[in-house]
Amino acid sequence: MTTERPAVRPWPATARRPGVRGGSGLVRRLPLLALPLVGLALWQGAAWLFDPRPWLLPSPLDIARTLVDERSRLWFHALATIEETLLGLGAALAAGLLLAALIAASRAAERTVYPWVVASQTVPILAVAPLLGVWLDYGTAQVLVAALFAFFPVVVNGVAGLRAADPELGRALRTLGAGRFEVWRRATLPAALPSLFAGARMAAVFAVTGAVVGEYVGADRGLGYLSEIATAQFQTVVTFACVAWLAAIGVALFAAVALVERIALPYRRHDVAPRRRRSP
Numbered sequence: 001m002t003t004e005r006p007a008v009r010p011w012p013a014t015a016r017r018p019g020v021r022g023g024s025g026l027v028r029r030l031p032l033l034a035l036p037l038v039g040l041a042l043w044q045g046a047a048w049l050f051d052p053r054p055w056l057l058p059s060p061l062d063i064a065r066t067l068v069d070e071r072s073r074l075w076f077h078a079l080a081t082i083e084e085t086l087l088g089l090g091a092a093l094a095a096g097l098l099l100a101a102l103i104a105a106s107r108a109a110e111r112t113v114y115p116w117v118v119a120s121q122t123v124p125i126l127a128v129a130p131l132l133g134v135w136l137d138y139g140t141a142q143v144l145v146a147a148l149f150a151f152f153p154v155v156v157n158g159v160a161g162l163r164a165a166d167p168e169l170g171r172a173l174r175t176l177g178a179g180r181f182e183v184w185r186r187a188t189l190p191a192a193l194p195s196l197f198a199g200a201r202m203a204a205v206f207a208v209t210g211a212v213v214g215e216y217v218g219a220d221r222g223l224g225y226l227s228e229i230a231t232a233q234f235q236t237v238v239t240f241a242c243v244a245w246l247a248a249i250g251v252a253l254f255a256a257v258a259l260v261e262r263i264a265l266p267y268r269r270h271d272v273a274p275r276r277r278r279s280p
Helices: 027-051 061-071 073-104 105-110 112-124 125-133 139-161 166-173 180-217 223-234 235-264
Strands: none
Touching: 027 061, 061 073, 061 235, 073 105, 073 112, 073 139, 073 180, 073 223, 073 235, 105 112, 112 125, 112 139, 125 139, 125 180, 139 180, 180 235, 223 235
């Protein structure tokens, strides 16, 4: 007499499998936080051991105290930098996406415009920024420099993404009676979104750099302006505090774009490969 073995039911995708531990988000991020924490600890230890002059190399504790004691002054200048960065990033996204759509849709635009977009990156923006500071008012020049820094990755990633759509899918939609805009909305845009968000993440970081460069060449406020004045007055600890603020702004903008990407593309958070079922 044969005995039938009961069928083994696969574990649901949402259930936690036996023998597999699910760590918390903080535990998974500990290796990411370990490197900067170790670096700060070594920096503080070296400051205690060698006791350098404060204007030469302040300690992390001195920088932290400056961030607290000078918070009102730093926040005033940070607001100016944030405003310039957001305006420059918005201008770069709007102009870059329009130009990328034009280049992707027109071979003539690709031959006549795209080479000049690439060639424009050979001109150092640091050499153009002082001229913009002379020609334009304070604020406008900083926004334009931030937009110039963020413009190129938006265009390049936009063109690559808009050309990533499967042509067979487009032909299938046209066979079903879809118009050009419907094909663009159903096939071209969804395929381009990952590349578009990649370009937006890069542009968010570059826009911060552009705003600071614009403040260096001519401004009356902003973290770049404050760090330049502080360095000239040997207030190195204030300069480091400005750098900490700029790093925080760049990380926050990068995380904001990544959050929008997670909301707009929820399928990218899940595994697409089938998981191997454990034997009973």
